[in-house]
Each structure stands twice: as structure tokens, then as C-alpha cells.
Amino acid sequence: MTADPAAAHPSLADAAPEVLWLDDPDRPAALDPLPVGPTRAELVVVGGGYTGLWTALRAKERRPETDVLLLEAGECGWQASGRNGGFAAASLTHGFHNGVERWPDELAELDRLGAENLAEIGRTVSRYDIDCRFERTGGLDVATEPHQVHELAETAAAMLAAGHDVVLLDRAAVRAEVDSPTYLAGLLDPHGVALVEPARLAWGLRRACLDLGVRIHEQTLVTGLLDDGRTLEVDTDRGAVRADRVVLATNAFPPLLRRLRLMTVPVYDHVLATEPLTPAQLAALGWEGRQGIGDSANLFHYYRLTRDHRIVWGGYDAVYHYGSRIAPPLEQNRRTHALLARHFFETFPQLEGLRFTHRWGGVIDTCTRFAAFFGTAFDGRVAYAMGYTGLGVAATRFGADVVLDLLDGAETERTRLRMVRERPLPFPPEPVRALGITLTRWSLERADRNAGRRNLWLRTLDGLGLGFDS
Structure with a gap:
């Protein structure tokens, strides 16, 4: 019998409904409001x-x-x-593939500007002595389904042809980087991503x-x-x-x-943070390169290590609320946090018994x-x-x-x-907006379960240059 997706996962029993990054003793005091008057x-x-x-x-x-x-x-x-x-990604186009699809003729220039921009961020952090743990770790995209292996290989070939220094990893090689039984292949971009404490x-x-x-x-x-x-x-x-x-x-x-x-809609992204890993738990993972990781599904997870060896784990279930609603209670989502916890231990079963200390969510803007x-x-x-x-x-x-x-x-x-x-196409007004987003998310999840095959709705959106992603 399939577990109730809304049931709380035992690893979340002690997780505080707070943002890890904001739960910091060095958080500065708020600045004064604008003085009253003109x-x-x-x-x-x-x-x-x-x-x-x-x-x-x-x-x-x-x-x-x-x-x-x-x-x-x-x-x-x-x-x-x-x-x-x-x-902190060098890409200005939300990834190489999106850049190829939308601005192929100027992608080389965009990639150069993105690389320069990321380097300038590093120099700014150094110049102003910003203690945000800026790390040029690189990024690792992993395939967890057979069809994603082929897709990563195609992406690697295109990026190499465009001058990117990336490495395609087979199953053994990617598991040597970070050990998960779900990994079938990986694409390592050693220069395209830095990690920061946001x-x-x-x-x-x-x-x-x-x-x-x-x-x-x-x-x-x-x-x-x-x-x-x-x-x-x-x-x-x-x-x-x-x-x-x-x-x-x-x-x-x-x-x-x-x-x-x-022009935009607000969607809620949800995140978990674990307790610090022990040396033995870290050894069971490998992850010596500390790369930022994302899987290759339409509804994808992203995760990384912190300076005190926690894992921050988020993504997958981007949630839109009718009428573009934004409200503090929406930042906590029992169902999504339980799903994220289950997915975490499917990815890293060797960490069974690890606890989450923080659970949070927040709104981001997306455009078409x-x-x-x-x-x-x-x-x-x-x-x-x-x-x-x-x-x-x-x-x-x-x-x-x-x-x-x-x-x-x-x-x-x-x-x-x-x-x-150029400007993106706008989203339609309600109720068409909510219906379209719901149908799109359902279709993306179905494609993930169906070897990546995109249904008529997704193919229509692709042709119109529209989209919605996790």
C-alpha cells in the first residue's frame, strides 16, 4: 500500500519551521524605516x-x-x-538548454558575460569582505532515469562544442563523486557554479x-x-x-x-536542511568536491552541503496558489515537506536515521x-x-x-x-492561469514517469515558447 504523501515523515519530527540561513546569530538588526514626511x-x-x-x-x-x-x-x-x-550560476539564461532554445545566435556572448559576471561576484565578495562562504565548487547534474542518461550525453556534446569545460560521467564515475544508488550518469561543470550562503x-x-x-x-x-x-x-x-x-x-x-x-506568477519553493553529518556519514557519501547538485527531471531537486556539513535539499514541488496568492502560512506545506523527506532518503539510503532541523518555503517569481x-x-x-x-x-x-x-x-x-x-509572453488571467499551470505541472510529472515523453499540451507550450518549471 502506498504511503499517504501528506503523512509526516519521522525525520521531520523536530524540524523547526524556520529558514536555516536566517536562523543565524550573526543576523544583523533591522534598519530604521523611512522618516515620516517627504x-x-x-x-x-x-x-x-x-x-x-x-x-x-x-x-x-x-x-x-x-x-x-x-x-x-x-x-x-x-x-x-x-x-x-x-x-550562484554563471548562466544568465536559466541553463544552457534554455539559452540554445531562445537565443542561439547570441549564446556565446551570453555565456561569456555570465562567466565574467560570476567572477565579478567573487571579486566583490573579496573586496567588501563579505562572509558568505563563496565557493567555486562547480555544479553536477545527475541522471536518475534511463532517458535522462541520453539527454545528459546530448547536453554534454552541445556544451563541449560551444567551448564549455564539462565532463560526462558514467554511473561508476558519478557515484565516485557522490554516492547514490539512484545515479545513472552525471554531467560535471567544474566552473559554472559557485555556492554561497544566501x-x-x-x-x-x-x-x-x-x-x-x-x-x-x-x-x-x-x-x-x-x-x-x-x-x-x-x-x-x-x-x-x-x-x-x-x-x-x-x-x-x-x-x-x-x-x-x-508577466510573472509567484510560486512556492520548499526546502529542508539536515542536522550536521558526522564524519562517517560524509564518508558514506563521498562528495569531496562539494558540488551543487541537481537532478535532471522536469520536477527536479537541488541540494548542496553547508559549511557545517548539513545538506540543504529543496525543489521538486513548485506550488502555485490561485490568484497569485502570497501569504506567510503558505510557506509551510506538510505534504511537500514530507515528499521531500521521502525523496531524500530514496536518494541517500545510507543516511537513514538522519534528522531534519529546518523546514521552510518561500515565493519566487517565474516567467514564461x-x-x-x-x-x-x-x-x-x-x-x-x-x-x-x-x-x-x-x-x-x-x-x-x-x-x-x-x-x-x-x-x-x-x-x-x-x-x-525582448519580453516574454504574459500569463493569461485567472481562471485560465491556474488551470494552465495545474495542467502543465501534471503533464511535467507525467513526462517524468513516462521516459520523458511530452504530451500534446507540453508540445504546444514548447511551440509557443511558454512554460512552467519546478
Whole structure:
């Protein structure tokens, strides 16, 4: 008899409903809200996640004299930027395959810019002494079903032909890297991924911004954006801010521009963290390279080691709530956390008896092309970047430079990219949106169980350039 998927797994009995990365004694105190009353700034950045923090930092690095004000409704890094798995990928296109499908003619340039961007993140971490455990571990994609072995081989051949330094591993070789009986093959990318502690990266960027003179006010909700014909007015629950230019970095949360309301949908990603592994448990895994790992299913898992030898394990069951609902109670999902725990021990049966100490979830934004998109409004005085679809740890720095280029009206190698100039197709309104997402997720799960064969619905979406992923 199949176990009830909603039944709690015994390994979760003591798991705190908290984010591991935020449950940190070094978490900085919240900054003061915006003083009540009118104020002014040259550049206002709305949102204190990676997009907003990188934008504020890069604005000051480019022009130190710029008066930059960053406004955050909660605390910097308290949402997706502090909850994620910490995979800083060089890819700007949500993986090589998505880049080939959408921008084949400029993929070489995108790959070069992505590699440079990741290297600059490492230099920034060093320059500002950000203690976020930036590790150039590389990434490992694993095949857990026979059809995925062939798919990895095709990907490896294409990436090698495009100049990527990747290694295709057979079953014995991948299990020598990390030992799981579910692994049938692997694709090792030794240079394309770094790991970070995500909340600490956000806190470090916040401190760097403050040191450079950025004014940051947390606990300040932005409620509207108006143009009076002379300056922009950013309305908050503390008063109005006059600004020459504005960057919107709200991502999964409702946008301030009506035109963007159908461009993304919020989905909930869920994650577990184990107790620290013993030396014997680590030895049973191998994993000496500490690579970030993802499996090759449509509904995929991602996982990595922490500095104190825990395993952070997430993904698979991306959850959309009707009406694009976002609410704190949705961050805990008994069914999904139980599924993740079961999948964990199927992958690593040698760790049976290990306990999870933290369980959490959080909202990310996804768009129909899976990679970030950019644009301007109000005659080029407002710029935005959104739609990172869970792969924004590194790509948000690139996005920050894009929006600053757009505000400057500058033609650069970034703004000339089709990826930057094009927009994804919007999602339909409700109820069609929820029906489409539900059908798509069901079809993806069915394809995973059916040797990767995509049904008519998925093939139609492929032809339209639409999609939804875990």
C-alpha cells in the first residue's frame, strides 16, 4: 500500500519551521524605516533583495556621487534572496538548454558575460569582505532515469562544442563523486557554479551599500508610483519620496506597474536542511568536491552541503496558489515537506536515521521564458528587472547593470542583446492561469514517469515558447 504523501515523515519530527540561513546569530538588526514626511533622492531602488542590493551597489560603484535610496518593506534578504539554495550560476539564461532554445545566435556572448559576471561576484565578495562562504565548487547534474542518461550525453556534446569545460560521467564515475544508488550518469561543470550562503550574501551587500553611502530604510512599504511631469513620486506608508529615477526590484511581489501584472506568477519553493553529518556519514557519501547538485527531471531537486556539513535539499514541488496568492502560512506545506523527506532518503539510503532541523518555503517569481527580462517606463526614468525563476543569485548582478544602462539610455553590449530587448509572453488571467499551470505541472510529472515523453499540451507550450518549471 502506498504511503499517504501528506503523512509526516519521522525525520521531520523536530524540524523547526524556520529558514536555516536566517536562523543565524550573526543576523544583523533591522534598519530604521523611512522618516515620516517627504524626502528626495536621485535614484530610488524599491526592494532589498539581490536585485535591489546589487543595483544600489553598482550605482555607487559607477558614480559615487549619486544619491541612492533603497526602500524595503521587510528586511533586506528576508525573502527569496535569503531563503534559496545558494547556487550562484554563471548562466544568465536559466541553463544552457534554455539559452540554445531562445537565443542561439547570441549564446556565446551570453555565456561569456555570465562567466565574467560570476567572477565579478567573487571579486566583490573579496573586496567588501563579505562572509558568505563563496565557493567555486562547480555544479553536477545527475541522471536518475534511463532517458535522462541520453539527454545528459546530448547536453554534454552541445556544451563541449560551444567551448564549455564539462565532463560526462558514467554511473561508476558519478557515484565516485557522490554516492547514490539512484545515479545513472552525471554531467560535471567544474566552473559554472559557485555556492554561497544566501542570507549572508544579502547582508554583506547591504553593509557594502551602507559603507558606500547608500541610504537604506527597511520596514517601509512602497504603495505606488506616480509621474507628475517633472519628477517621479514614490509613495510609501511613511510619506512620499521625490526621485529623478527609480528601479523596481520587487520580483515575485505585486509590481507597481500595471503592465507587469501578467508577466510573472509567484510560486512556492520548499526546502529542508539536515542536522550536521558526522564524519562517517560524509564518508558514506563521498562528495569531496562539494558540488551543487541537481537532478535532471522536469520536477527536479537541488541540494548542496553547508559549511557545517548539513545538506540543504529543496525543489521538486513548485506550488502555485490561485490568484497569485502570497501569504506567510503558505510557506509551510506538510505534504511537500514530507515528499521531500521521502525523496531524500530514496536518494541517500545510507543516511537513514538522519534528522531534519529546518523546514521552510518561500515565493519566487517565474516567467514564461524562465530567464529574467527587463524594461523601462515613464520615458525611461523607471527601469525594472524580474522573472529570474529561481536562478537569480548571480544573474541579479548582471540585471543590475542592465537596468542602470537602461536608465542611462546607454547602448552597451548588454542592452544590445535580444535577451534584454525582448519580453516574454504574459500569463493569461485567472481562471485560465491556474488551470494552465495545474495542467502543465501534471503533464511535467507525467513526462517524468513516462521516459520523458511530452504530451500534446507540453508540445504546444514548447511551440509557443511558454512554460512552467519546478
